[in-house]
Amino acid sequence: MTESPNLAASPSTLPNVEGEDFVRLILTALEDAKAEETIHIDLAGKSSLADAMVVTQGRSHRHVNAIADRLVQALKDSGHGRARVEGLPACDWVLIDAGDVIVHVFRPEVRAFYNLEKIWSADRPVERLVV
Template sequence: MLTRILSSLDDDKAEDIVTIDLRGRSAMADHMVIASGRNARQVASIAEHLVDRLKQDTGRSARIEGKDTGDWVLIDTDDVIVHVFRPEVREFYQLEKMWMPADALGSLRADAAREASAAAMPQ
């Protein structure tokens, strides 16, 4: 299921995809995936396509919340919880901080700082 979800997000050009292993930490799911879309329309589209693909591939219906506004869409597949955000909303809620182990979060921040530094360098 996780592989299908990540593939769908990648196909729809979701950005900053983070996977968090919840096994042994939460009974609600095995994994949490957090991703961003560039705007509300893309967030809603990413979520809708994901739900459609999962239904087609597995025959299972995922529950979806928030698609109408497109700020933060939650998709519950039972095994994997997927959050798709507009970047500003994702920054505000900072789910990664709540769920990621401290060592993984530090590595994620270092990667983001390197990317930002590389993007700021003149070509």
């Protein structure tokens, strides 16, 4: 009896994940990497940069690095290998631009200092009509 060879799917044959499924893929990868206090912020209508932002944290420089590596690998495995990564040498704040979703991975002290959740979660002020 012969076994069929183990064929790994190439990124070009994988389905392209979009929208909510793409955010779910990112959140799952972060959870698998044991990221802490993950927050998803919907940016639709607030910014033309992306449709969503995810802010999370790791316990140390090494943990932030591991989280970022796991997420980048998950993106590549799902056919989204074009993510841009900034901040890996220091691992205080790593930004991963996955196109429609921007992911920020912080150390706790750096996250508290920048407080991106407050900036991007705030509702827009109501426009006033000048009469």
